[in-house]
Amino acid sequence: MNSGHSGNSDGVDVAKQLIAQGMRRQDLSRELNRIVSRHLKLNSSAEILPDPENRLTLAEARDTAGVPKPKVSVTMDAYTRAGLARSEEINREVLKRLGSNEVRSNEPYLSNAIIGGTARMGTDPRSSVVDPYQRSHQHPNLFVLGSSAHVTMPVNAPTLTIAALAVRTARHIMAT
Ligand SMILES: Cc1cc2nc3c(=O)[nH]c(=O)nc-3n(C[C@H](O)[C@H](O)[C@H](O)COP(=O)(O)OP(=O)(O)OC[C@H]3O[C@@H](n4cnc5c(N)ncnc54)[C@H](O)[C@@H]3O)c2cc1C
Numbered sequence: 650m651n652s653g654h655s656g657n658s659d660g661v662d663v664a665k666q667l668i669a670q671g672m673r674r675q676d677l678s679r680e681l682n683r684i685v686s687r688h689l690k691l692n693s694s695a696e697i698l699p700d701p702e703n704r705l706t707l708a709e710a711r712d713t714a715g716v717p718k719p720k721v722s723v724t725m726d727a728y729t730r731a732g733l734a735r736s737e738e739i740n741r742e743v744l745k746r747l748g749s750n751e752v753r754s755n756e757p758y759l760s761n762a763i764i765g766g767t768a769r770m771g772t773d774p775r776s777s778v779v780d781p782y783q784r785s786h787q788h789p790n791l792f793v794l795g796s797s798a799h800v801t802m803p804v805n806a807p808t809l810t811i812a813a814l815a816v817r818t819a820r821h822i823m824a825t
Contacts, residue, residue, distance in 0.1 A: 660685045691743060693736035694760075694804035697729045705767050723759060733757045760804045765796035782821045783814060792818055 771777025
C-alpha cells in the first residue's frame, strides 16, 4: 500500500531537520516542497498466525472501581516475521527500480487499532466461546457479534467481515 507521507517520509520531521540546519522562510518552503514531493512510502501488512499465547487475561492491578485491569499478551510469530522480511526485500527492489537514491526502513511493528479474539469462534466449547453463528456455547440465547469472535486479525479493515458475519447470523436466527 502507498500510505503517503508518514513515518520515514513525514514532512514535519523533514521540516525540523531543515530548520535545525538553519533554513528559514522561502528557502525552507522551497526545500521542503522539493524533498517531500519526491517521497514515496511503501507499506506491507501481515496477518499474524493464530497463537493461544496471544491472549487477553486479567491483570493483578485493579482500576479505581476495583475491577481487574486487562493484561494483553501479543508476540509476532517467526512465519509472519519472515513474510515481512520478504516483503521488505520486494519493496526495496521496487524503490530501486524507480531510481530512488535514499531508502529507509522501519522495524516491523504491531498495530494497536484492530482488537479482537476475546470471544473466539469455533466448534469446540473447550477452545472457543461462540459457535460459527456467533452463538455462545454457554448461553444458547446469547449471540456475540463483532470482532471479538475473530480467531485471527488482519492489520486493517475487519469491519466488512464483521458486518457480513452479522448478516449471516441474523439470517440464521430468522431461519431457526
Ligand atoms: C484507530 C482505529 C482505526 C481503525 N480503522 C479501521 C479501518 O480503517 N477499517 C476497518 O475495517 N476497521 C478499522 N478499525 C477497527 C474497527 O473499528 C473495529 O474492528 C470494529 O469497530 C469492531 O467492531 P465491534 O462491533 O466488534 O466493536 P465496537 O465497534 O467496539 O463496538 C462495541 C460496542 O459495544 C459497546 N459496549 C461496550 N461495553 C458495553 C456494555 N457493557 N454494555 C453495552 N454496550 C457496551 C461499545 O460502546 C461499542 O459501541 C479501526 C479501529 C481503530 C481503533
